[in-house]
Each structure stands twice: as C-alpha cells, then as structure tokens.
Amino acid sequence: MDAIRLDKWLWAIRAFKTRSLATEACKGGRVKIEGVAAKASREIKIGDIIEFKVGQLNKKIKVTQLIKNRVNATLAIQNYEDLTSPEEYERISFIHQMKSGDRDRGTGRPSKKDRRDLDKLRED
Secondary structure, three states: OOOEEHHHHHHHOOOOOOHHHHHHHHHOOOEEEOOEEOOOOOEEOOOOEEEEEEOOEEEEEEEOOOOOOOOOHHHHHHHEEEOOOHHHHHHHHHHHHHHHOOOOOOOOOOOHHHHHHHHHHHHO
C-alpha cells in the first residue's frame, strides 16, 4: 500500500473519534497537508506532514506508516511522529487551568471583582 485516503488514516490513528468527524474537519479546512487545506479524499503518502485542529489544540504530525484499519492507541502512535511544539501543549494546559477557576485553599469566597474577572476568562 503506497497511499490511503486522508480521512480514513486520521480515523485509523485515532486523531478523530469517527471517520465522519475526520471528513467534516477536512471539509471545514481544519486539516492541512504541507500548509494547504486538504480534502478528505486526498491520498497521503509516507513523509507527508499533516496539520489539524482538534478542539483548541493545533496538532502537527508526520506520516511514518500507512494503515487502513483502526488500531488500539499504543499501535496508533507508531504510525506517526508528533511534531507539535511543546509551547502548544503548554498553551492548552494554561487554558485548562484558567477555565477551571480553581482557587487556592483558604482564600475564601471570590469578591465581585474576582467573579467578573473569572466570567470574562470563561467567555473567551
């Protein structure tokens, strides 16, 4: 096998939960190959660099193997090389920390100003 459909491969490596979600991501322009928006039917080859957005995470991976059937997560990782920058993962963890709104123990109830600031963060 020297090429496979983009949406099928993204589903097989567990980048998306269903193949239809992978197809929708391609239609929405959230999947790019070599910086160019790609259709779901685009055939990929080993060595292609794929950028896609899952939730708020902008992921960048390099194809190392082609598979057509969905495999478990540990085997799926062996089919691509993750090129996503560590700063991107830090950004996502920062967003999750800010949205959780956890307060340190012993700081008491938030004031009106604190509540407004938290609400502004959650809106973004």
